[in-house]
Amino acid sequence: MTILELTIFIWLGSLVAGFLGSLTGLGGGVVIVPLLALVFGVDIRYAIGASLVSVIATSSGAAAAYVKEGFSNIRIGMFLEMATTLGAFAGAALAARISTASISVIFGIVLIYSAYLSSRTQRDRLSDKPPDALATRLRMDASYPTPEGPKTYHVYAIPGGFSLMFMAGGLSGLLGIGSGAVKVIGMDQIMRIPFKVSTTTSNFMIGVTAAASAGIYLNRGYIDPGLAMPVMLGVLVGSLLGARILVGAKTRLLRIIFGGVILVLGIEMIFNGLTGRL
């Protein structure tokens, strides 16, 4: 296969990944690395570099819309970014020190966990406890738009959420993914932030988190322009299309199918890692 043919196939694959990722809310980044490594035989380090770049593109593109609509909480985002960027920096540094086989296995576990998360229902886990002193001091309590008008919410358990964000950043830097799923768990389950605010604020943080490890990847030579080009353009176009259709689309069946694909990819990543093929 020539570079032209491969570029077109990778562009199409990334387009579909970005489209399904944004339509199902699971993110396209998580399937890019297995797609490149398992299907196209790309070295996992190049795959991680290209995936990370595409994560910055989709998250910044989507964040632009959410921030304007007032869903994202910028104070929560900025505060937690201290944890995610440090985590990402540590994760990217670790990626260069452990074997590609171990990275594949960790990647597989994360994929299987994401598939499990996609099968669960999303609902707000708000708390009616009195406002948290630290959250009040950090001015994190806010409101967000709902069909019934602005709704206020309180933020709790900042230290717990902060620690989980460090882990989310670490996974992002180690695997070249956005790790939005872990960020959302930290915010909606631990910090009791409404689901819609959690997902949009997570999206807002993903670009900055990925930028922290992009520097290290770039310096290590993981980011190949010829490969990152079709991946970034494909995922970006795909996720924009997905976001257009998202409104009112019935995504339940799609989530199940996409979750199944992620599960299979996860098992294959672990198998290939353990048998030393990646």
Next chain:
Amino acid sequence: MLHSKRAWTDEQMNRIISVLLRSGVVAAALVVLAGGIFYLIRYGATLPDYGVFRGEPAKLRSVSGILTDALSFHTRGVIQFGLLLLVATPVARVAFSIIAFALQRDLTYAIVTVIVLAVLLYSLAGGGL
């Protein structure tokens, strides 16, 4: 006009961040696309070799190297410059937030944001652990 006021409201700040992010992504995508087209015209018929990791040449690994290569209109350098614009987009958003928080006299968040920017710049400058 925004700058005639002493401080930005959160809504104004959100709007500027939104424009900043969107323009960054669009600019980066256009540069990558332009570089990509010329790259494919030039190297499209050759055989790829992504299965073996060699790492990029030194000139495509550092900010200064990429700028030099892109200015000489090497196609891979131009794409890499587009990718650098993309990485710079969230960094610019953080830098802007420092100014916005400072104008709001929100010292806590101005410091928080400076810490985040420091980590980002340290990473981009090639610092390691």
